[in-house]
Amino acid sequence: DAGITQSPRHKVTETGTPVTLRCHQTENHRYMYWYRQDPGHGLRLIHYSYGVKDTDKGEVSDGYSVSRSKTEDFLLTLESATSSQTSVYFCAISESGTHYNEQFFGPGTRLTVL
Amino acid sequence: AQSVTQLDSQVPVFEEAPVELRCNYSSSVSVYLFWYVQYPNQGLQLLLKYLSGSTLVKSINGFEAEFNKSQTSFHLRKPSVHISDTAEYFCAVSESEGNKLVFGAGTILRVKS
Numbered sequence: 001d002a003g004i005t006q007s008p009r010h011k012v013t014e015t016g017t018p019v020t021l022r023c024h025q026t027e028n029h030r031y032m033y034w035y036r037q038d039p040g041h042g043l044r045l046i047h048y049s050y051g052v053k054d055t056d057k058g059e060v061s062d063g064y065s066v067s068r069s070k071t072e073d074f075l076l077t078l079e080s081a082t083s084s085q086t087s088v089y090f091c092a093i094s095e096s097g098t099h100y101n102e103q104f105f106g107p108g109t110r111l112t113v114l
Numbered sequence: 115a116q117s118v119t120q121l122d123s124q125v126p127v128f129e130e131a132p133v134e135l136r137c138n139y140s141s142s143v144s145v146y147l148f149w150y151v152q153y154p155n156q157g158l159q160l161l162l163k164y165l166s167g168s169t170l171v172k173s174i175n176g177f178e179a180e181f182n183k184s185q186t187s188f189h190l191r192k193p194s195v196h197i198s199d200t201a202e203y204f205c206a207v208s209e210s211e212g213n214k215l216v217f218g219a220g221t222i223l224r225v226k227s
Contacts, residue, residue, distance in 0.1 A: 048214065090157055
């Protein structure tokens with residue numbers, strides 16, 4: 001299994017509070033991705049990174065920010081959590097980010113915003 | 115823009131029966147197609163992928179999918195399912211010059227004994 005961990009695995013928070021989710025990899029892969037999974041929507045890309053300090057927006061980036069100060073860590077921050085951000089969040093990594101390069105997924109973080 | 119449609123949200127089937135999970139995509143350029151599987155409370159794992167060449171691709175656990183360019187489809191099939199195949203299956207597409215995947219909404223396969 002690819003070495004990807006996510007923390008925390010579960011979190012309950014209140015509307016308006018900041019939340020940071022962490023993705024950590026031990027594979028030294030260049031590309032890292034954050035997705036959210038919601039019933040009926042599959043996985044939707046929030047942000048991705050193609051190197052240290054290099055990030056770009058995905059399909060549903062509003063309300064989220066990311067940072068990558070080290071190859072192994074990719075942080076997702078909800079500056080002021082809302083109930084619509086209740087979801088399961090998955091991190092993925094890819095060696096080169098090209099179309100034929102498999103993405104490996106972490107175990108997910110279940111976030112509930114009350 | 116690319117999009118992926120998985121036509122069935124849930125597919126119930128009895129053990130040892132055949133199954134087909136349908137996937138259609140839309141794109142104006144060449145694409146690459148993937149099926150991922152998600153077992154309960156886990157992340158996604160790649161099941162199989164079509165990049166080029168033979169339009170029929172197979173996985174190590176008996177699934178196969180056929181790329182049909184004229185019908186813009188990439189349906190997943192298995193001739194005989196097992197209880198352990200119970201999972202959610204996601205179809206995904208990537209444009210040939212892109213570095214992102216677009217996922218369908220998923221199909222839950224429930225195998226009953």
